[in-house]
Amino acid sequence: MDNVIKLSHGDGGKHTEELIKNIFYKYFNNDLLVKGQDATIFQAANNKLAFTTDSFVVKPVFFSGGNIGKLAVCGTINDLIVSGASPLYLSAGFIIEEGFSLENLNKIVKSMSETCLESGVSIITGDTKVVEKGKVDGIFINTSGIGIVLERYKQKPIKEGDKIIVTGNIGDHGTTIAIERYDIKVKDKIKSDCASLYPFTEIIKDNYDSIKIMRDPTRGGLATVLHEFSNLCELGIHLMEEDIPIDRGVIAVNELLGFDPLYMACEGRMVIVVEASEAENILKKIQEFNGGKNAKIIGEFIKESRNTIFIENYFGGKRILPPLEGNMLPRIC
Amino acid sequence: MDNVIKLSHGDGGKHTEELIKNIFYKYFNNDLLVKGQDATIFQAANNKLAFTTDSFVVKPVFFSGGNIGKLAVCGTINDLIVSGASPLYLSAGFIIEEGFSLENLNKIVKSMSETCLESGVSIITGDTKVVEKGKVDGIFINTSGIGIVLERYKQKPIKEGDKIIVTGNIGDHGTTIAIERYDIKVKDKIKSDCASLYPFTEIIKDNYDSIKIMRDPTRGGLATVLHEFSNLCELGIHLMEEDIPIDRGVIAVNELLGFDPLYMACEGRMVIVVEASEAENILKKIQEFNGGKNAKIIGEFIKESRNTIFIENYFGGKRILPPLEGNMLPRIC
Structure with a gap:
């Protein structure tokens, strides 16, 4: 052949x-x-x-x-x-x-x-x-x-009150791989978010002074990036569950599999820490971009309980997001 | 575990x-x-x-x-x-x-x-x-x-009469892998030539004007590098078999396996094309280096029969080295 x-x-x-x-x-x-x-x-x-x-x-x-x-x-x-x-x-x-x-x-x-x-x-x-x-x-x-x-970009220390922005839905890539690996039948099409973050370079250039740090939440997902941030600054993080953008199909599939989408890989998203005063402005600009319409401010850095990530649900209940320990799904990237 | x-x-x-x-x-x-x-x-x-x-x-x-x-x-x-x-x-x-x-x-x-x-x-x-x-x-x-x-280094066109230097014995690495893969018992230790060419940087710096082109003969070995050179300049190459440095154990193992050491990978050798007038000088300097004592001038570029590589043996007989076609030994590097 x-x-x-x-x-x-x-x-x-x-x-x-x-x-x-x-x-x-x-x-x-x-x-x-x-x-x-x-x-x-x-x-x-x-x-x-x-x-x-x-x-x-x-x-x-x-x-x-x-x-x-x-x-x-x-x-x-x-x-x-x-x-x-x-x-x-x-x-x-x-x-x-x-x-x-x-x-x-x-x-x-x-x-x-x-x-x-x-x-x-x-x-x-x-x-x-x-x-x-x-x-x-x-x-x-x-x-x-x-x-x-980029000439003027510099990673800066994270401070109490700094806001966390994600540029789009969380967990799409990892969930897509899980669906194909386990051959799960889903009604709605779930697609990997696999994309270049290149279009966002414009936003970085326009906001050099307000952006503290950026990461792409691949292996280990959003939760792992937040742990990295928290370890860097030794502050805690407070997240509002209802503000984290996740596709409903992705939530359903993860419930079925017993996975947590907050630990599922994205391959076309960015997590950005910004100064509180500029957070809404930057968010608006991201939402105007192709691929940024679901961007959200998902939480902020807090002084209490350093190195701990709290997530508050719709009813005011709080749980802690631990560091990733077990292997959820090998070979997602 | x-x-x-x-x-x-x-x-x-x-x-x-x-x-x-x-x-x-x-x-x-x-x-x-x-x-x-x-x-x-x-x-x-x-x-x-x-x-x-x-x-x-x-x-x-x-x-x-x-x-x-x-x-x-x-x-x-x-x-x-x-x-x-x-x-x-x-x-x-x-x-x-x-x-x-x-x-x-x-x-x-x-x-x-x-x-x-x-x-x-x-x-x-x-x-x-x-x-x-x-x-x-x-x-x-x-x-x-x-x-x-390197500031002043530039690859230069190869001309008729330019000499070809190899910095050491040919085919040691590929032959070592073959010995281990086929579990051949050999009396003398044959070792891979795997080494950094970094020490030779000194010689390159001292001879910017006389060095035309350099290559490391890895996959496909010396013969494949010579074909690349010959295609670049559309000249023929004339090699003297007795001048090509090959360990006697390496020759024996290749005969046993039906391989040609001229196509066997090296992982710590360099093939250098130099101006004829400077060839002896550069050779001497290479031989003074650790790892360069077996260096030799192995042949030269000729006008006749362009793109053809002739090798002349001890008795004056000539054979042609064809481009590598079949796969001799996979996964040597």
């Missing part, structure tokens, strides 16, 4: 060259990559750079709202953006199982290319390894990324 | 944090990494940078002369060096099988740290994913790297 990946596609010889030309160069078509060097040389427009890496092993490879390729590009772009950098260049390292469908590889690479284009980034260096059937589960992708740090 | 990797080590919660602190921060102990940011911000000392990526899936994970971790660090450092850059920062992305021994992970990470130290580079960003038992073969590592381009 000639429509699948063979071990020789990874040997560095003629077949590797064919794969690179027919699939990778076709979609990742930029001057820097097609030079085909061992390392790609580029001119940095600024001398403060951000560097990040992520490997993606998501299962299934294709899911409602995206695939491993789109996820790999968004994940690394988003890590750069929440670090206050404008994404510039990515690398792409593929580890592919012998027998993997070339048609599916083509789809994955195409969606990587489209996602890059939307965010103004280029994949300028890459690598492909092929391993024997059964020695890797389909395809794993590593993307590393370089971004230019 | 608490001495193995568990799925929860990859969930982004408490156990992931423990793994990062107990193993990764212990060895990759630099100010930039331990900030624990999604992306690490650094000041580039120069604005012309090189960027490269490589995934490593070598089997076995530990081999004579190295392991997957040392290989991952050397491989990426070497790609930067042959591109004319001084390596600066690396990323490390781990994909680990559930049940993998923590003791072995510790050994791998330790050797990565030692190799970084020798070459003056730091691992400043990382990522760990854990997949279920049987879904990945032990451990795969991606390293991406950023280097500062």
Whole structure:
């Protein structure tokens, strides 16, 4: 069969060259990559750079709202953006199982290319390894990324009263993966939120002074990011359950599975800590953006009970969100 | 068992944090990494940078002369060096099988740290994913790297008469992997040449004007690099078999297996094209270096039969080295 990946596609010889030309160069078509060097040389427009890496092993490879390729590009772009950098260049390292469908590889690479284009980034260096059937589960992708740090952005200490904004519904990605993994029949379409946070760069640029810290709540979800914030500043956090935007279908599926959506991964959301006085202004701007209409202020930092995250429900009852301990669902990204 | 990797080590919660602190921060102990940011911000000392990526899936994970971790660090450092850059920062992305021994992970990470130290580079960003038992073969590592381009280095067009230097014995790494994979009993110790090419940076700096191009002959070996050179300049290459440095044990093992050492991977060698007038001088300098004592001038570029590589044996007979077509041995790096 000639429509699948063979071990020789990874040997560095003629077949590797064919794969690179027919699939990778076709979609990742930029001057820097097609030079085909061992390392790609580029001119940095600024001398403060951000560097990040992520490997993606998501299962299934294709899911409602995206695939491993789109996820790999968004994940690394988003890590750069929440670090206050404008994404510039990515690398792409593929580890592919012998027998993997070339048609599916083509789809994955195409969606990587489209996602890059939307965010103004280029994949300028890459690598492909092929391993024997059964020695890797389909395809794993590593993307590393370089971004230019936004000139005036600086992470700032969190203070009592600072507000927490999330840019959209929580838990969609993790729940989508759970639905496909456990083959759950759902009436309403639940889709991964997998998306580049690139459009929000505008808002960051307009609000340098009021933004304290940003994170994308991937593995471990919203609760894990809030624990990170709380540990950083040694303050407590008070959340209002009714203000946390969660899709009703997502709540239902998580109840069925015994998961808590607050710990479920998002792949296109941002959690932003802002000064209280500017919170409403910033929220309004986020809501005007594509992908930001469900943004909400979900809580604030409090002095009492440091390192503890309280969530208050509709009836005034409070519970504590503990740090993530058990493994809810492996391979969500 | 608490001495193995568990799925929860990859969930982004408490156990992931423990793994990062107990193993990764212990060895990759630099100010930039331990900030624990999604992306690490650094000041580039120069604005012309090189960027490269490589995934490593070598089997076995530990081999004579190295392991997957040392290989991952050397491989990426070497790609930067042959591109004319001084390596600066690396990323490390781990994909680990559930049940993998923590003791072995510790050994791998330790050797990565030692190799970084020798070459003056730091691992400043990382990522760990854990997949279920049987879904990945032990451990795969991606390293991406950023280097500062040496100010005056430039790849130059190859001309007729230019000489080809290799910095040491050919095929040691690939042959070592073959010996371990096929469990061949050999009397003399054959060891991988896995090493950082960092010491040779000095020679590159001293010979900017005479060095035309450099490559590290990894997958596909010396022959594949020579084909790349030949395609670039559309000249032929004439090699003298007796001048190509190959260990006698390596020749014997390859004869036994029906492999050609000229196509076997090296992981600590460099192939350099230099102006004929400077070839002897540069060779002498390389031989003075640790790791360069077996360096040789192995051939030159010729006008006849462009894109063809001739190898002349002890008796004056010539054969042609074709491009690599079949897969000799998967997962050598």
